[in-house]
Amino acid sequence: MTADAGTFRPVGEEVLSAAWGRLTRYTYDLRLRDGTWQRQVREVYDRGHGAAALLYDEAADTVLLIRQFRLPMQISGQDPYLIEVPAGLLEGADPAERMRSELMEETGYEVGPLRHVSDLIMSPGSVSEYVACFTGRYRREAQAGEGGGAADEGEDIEVLHVPFGAAMEMVRDGRIRDAKTVMLLQHLALERGGRMSDVVLRPPCPRDAVDEVLHLRLGPGQDSFVGAIRQMVGETRESVDFHVIRAGDEAVGFFKIDRAYGEDSGFAGPDDYGLRGMLIGHQYQGRGYGRAALEALPAYLRRRYPWVDRVRLTVNHRNPVATALYLACGWRDTGEVAEGGRSGPQAILELPLKLAVGGSAEV
Template sequence: MTASPDKFPPIPAHPLYEPVSSETVFQQRFALQKVRFRYRRFDGALSGELTWELWRRGRGVTILPYDPWSDRVALIEQFRLPALAAGLDPVLIECPAGLLEPREDSEVAAIRETQEETGLAPDLLAPIGNFMIMQGGCDEIVHFHAARVRLPEPGVGESLGLVSENENTRLLVAEAEQAFAWVAENRIKNAPTAMCLLWLQVHRERLRREWTV
């Protein structure tokens, strides 16, 4: 099999990492890389040789649209095949999210993804943090942002999403307290969404002061 050129950056050199070999075993939208390596243990010795499959997804962004005037959040519902494979309801409640283009700023991507998936136009962003979601087998780092928006009535909006990607999302507007309750009840099955809402629970009063001036 002739491999196509890699579309992801090489694993950087590091004092704790000793590479043995690497090959791209699958590559379409994302690549699956098979890496053989050793690493420096905490006692200073080298580990035995390991073989890991590494899913190369790159950088992502997730956004929590928040209306500080009405104290409501905008979430989306969409069909997720992996959720069905895991035995869950395949329609998940999530924050808008997406992947960054090469060298794209996360704030630019945050505004774009919010508009595509909710139809809303953020006019202000607040960084939440950068996190790995599947560090046991994927290199994706996700940039989390809160976004100031003006939310419509009623609570459930029209179907949206990027037609070219067969994406179909539905806007779900909820009171902040209701969304916090969904996290507490484990109704939110998507980890980034739960993290964003827990962050908002801590910072909500500050945002309401700063974003309504």
């Protein structure tokens, strides 16, 4: 419902540009709250309305995002390669149908039903556009086309399959700043009950701050895989950084990053770092915190250790549940085995930290 003549009186308008969108200068009288009238002049940009969609692969627990160059960000001195949800202009089409065609064009995925979430007003001070926002489901292996956008329109779109927890960490650390993308990710977090978005990884702690995790308990037989907690947090080597996993105000776990892993392990490159002793306290297990922490870990490590290409770890062959979880969260089985030690043979896994450039990638 627009304002009536009792509060708004148009005076005139002048089209300043109509090359792609339309930029118009409007003159009008507006009645203020105190009852007086004021003449105002504003410029409004109209390029039509749009649609956007966040697709979620429930089995893989990933979201489908894209990365592309945005000139306004370049002009304003910011990183121009934005991570976003697929989107496009309606140009008079039905929003859901237009979104399906945009998804195919930009990502190569055909989708079924899309659920309408909201019509977002993007920048009401100067732009008339709203964006119809949707959520839907996809399966990564069901890609039907190449995607990448319309080459004749200058689009060069990179497709990203991002673990949900990592995407939420990217919202927290500012790597995802596009408004519609942030809103749709937060909407998905609410639909999931906020379980993943509750988990936060904290930076290296001073040695005297590790007492906050001594309340954590090990499950039956777990010490054969990770060692006693006091022993684990009592690490004295300067090359080992201690990190806390928090859910809300509680410390629910921790992990250690060994910066000398490549020198000490005997099965890693000289520049490799190592993940040691990742633990969720027994009293907090079964709530999804371990998976959430692992999904947030790649983005967290890239931010804290941007010079590192990969991280390695070992997992006991008698702990297939942990191995499966690491693999589901982006770690790769190298096929190598670390022999010896009190726990027996260990599978060697690695996590690449450098993002792929071009084509389909996983963050």
